[in-house]
Amino acid sequence: MNNFWNRIKKNKRRDKIYFTVDKKSEIFSSQDIQEYIEKLKEEKIDSFGLSSVPPNFLQSKESDLSLSRILLTHKEQNTPFYFRVSLYQVVEPKNFRLLLIFISNKEVKRYVCTEATAENFELFWMHLINGSELLEYNFSKWFDESEWYEEYLQIRRQQEEKELQYPPLLTDLFWNFQGNKFQDKRTFVEAVDNYHKEFNKKWNSNENVEAPSELIIFYPYKKDGREKTGRMTLKNLQPWTKADLLLAIHNKCATKIQYQDNHFMEGLTYHNHNKANVATYFLNLGS
Secondary structure, three states: OHHHHHHHOOOOOOOOOEEEEOOEEEEOOOOOHHHHHHHHHOOOOOEEEEEOOOHHHHHOOOHHHHHHHHHHHOOOOOOOEEEEEEEEEOOOOOEEEEEEEEEEOOEEEEEEEEEEOHHHHHHHHHHHHHOOOOOOOOOOOEEEOHHHHHHHHHHHHHHHHHHHHOOOEOOOOOOEOOOOOOOOHHHHHHHHHHHHHOOOOOOOOOOEOOOOOEEEEEEEEEEOOEEEEEEEEEEOOOOOEHHHHHHHHHHHHHHHHOOOOOOEEEEEEEEEEOOOOOEEEEEEEEO
């Protein structure tokens, strides 16, 4: 942390600082920090912060990966950073969680402070805005998560590479895995049509899915109060359509998962190819 404050003063004073609120941002001017502290306490917002780099990463599905790439490639500043404040303890006395991510020696550093009071970060905030060194400050509550964070980013990079080669499947439709097996495709398609209408949405049941002709799908379910992992193997001699693949999945697992909280379809994520060179996927379920 001390290294960060020694380096940040080398940032140019004329550099833009962005003020962020949840996933929105604007150029920092004279926003009243007290106003946003109160909004956090009242849970009107989830977070606010400062970014010395364009905060496009806030809108990204993989915000951590996007942020790390922007920070690492940002050449205009000596020490680019992102700082975020969120509510930590929601009951009185309320306190905050502070997150600071920055670059040091071409590496991504991440520090977290929990149970922070407003007084703990107001001075911190002012020095970030001014790009000035902070000497008289107690950093004992800050935890260095850099090593864990780099491992996490590496896992996400590997997963991203997989997803580029094997994109997620069936992520753009709505379905609730409840009820018994469907005996025919027509009845099933009508049921899914009606389910989409509840959300004012439509789906194309005959649209082809870029899924292999044979795939193995793992899914979570509960039995006797214990978490278990189910497995299904699906095969189709013809190219999969959305209706064919969703119907096959439903009839394999609905009776096992229909009474648990997470029984809503959130797509399939590629895992790997097994020793028999069959593609394996995870069934993502939401509640």
